[in-house]
Amino acid sequence: MDELGRFRQALVAWAAGGTGASAAAVRARELAGRGVHTVVLVEGSSDQAALEALAARHGRDLAAEGVAVVPLGGATNIGRFLDVCGPAGLGLPLAGLCDIGEERHFRRHLERVGLGSALTRAQLEKLGFQVCVADLEDELIRALGADGVRDVIAAQGEARPFHTFQNQPAQRQRPVEHQLRRFMGTHSGRKALYARALVSQLDLGRVPRPLERLLTHV
Structure with missing residues (x-):
């Protein structure tokens, strides 16, 4: 594991609290001092995969x-991470995606830790926190189009599983965009896999606004 991976691990342990939190805080502070300039807080690993894949397409190595x-x-864990990364913790520049x-x-938690008051959407964005409508998968599907996403699924060798999923009684009458979103969440790790794969096929002129603005901010 590289230093950034160890930093993430220490940060998670610190935010979780408990008996190991003090030692984790010491490790996180030490590792942050070795070159961590910004912390980007995202909901899950698929968001991380998408942002890092987009950065790579622009020739950037975020790590x-x-x-x-x-x-x-x-x-719902945002409050704990803002406590350890924000002004009362590491005091590092922050950004995020939700x-x-x-x-x-x-x-609510950005306001609680002193990073704003009565924040509007525009003020959130100025702070570096972008909002997906409805989520990142939805943003990527709209940007690439349903046919483009199906091409990506086929390239992953999952055209048949997707067709089987579409024919499930609960899915048959739903729009294909909804089916695509649900399919990506059916197995552990699938969201992250498709986040990378979809970003790799995006026209860089059609990158979802929240993702593009987040990368620009950091």
Whole structure:
């Protein structure tokens, strides 16, 4: 594991609290001092995969730049991570990405730790926190188009599993865009796999706004 990976690991342990939190805080502070310049807080590993894949397409290596993309393991954990990364913790520059349904959690805790007051969507974006409508998978599907996403699924060797999924009684009458989103979440690791694969096929002139703005910010 590289230093940035160890930093993420220490950060997660610190945010989790408990008996090992003090030691994890010491490790996180030490590792942050070796070149971590920005922490990007995202809901899950698929968001991390998409951002890092987009950066690579622009010739950027976020890890080499000292940008630590940290999955929260769910948006409701944002408060704990802001406590350890924000002004009262490491005091590092922050950015992030969330789904529209979780925007309230991000806004409330950003305000709580002193990074704003009565934050609007525009103010969140100025801070570096972008909001997906409805989530990143939805953003990527709209950007690439349903046919383009099906091509990516076929390239992954999953055309037949997707067809089987479409024919499930609960899915038959749903729009194909909904089917695509649900399919990506049916197996562990599939969201991250498709986040990378979809970003690799995007026209760089059609990158979803939240993703593009987040990369520009960091």
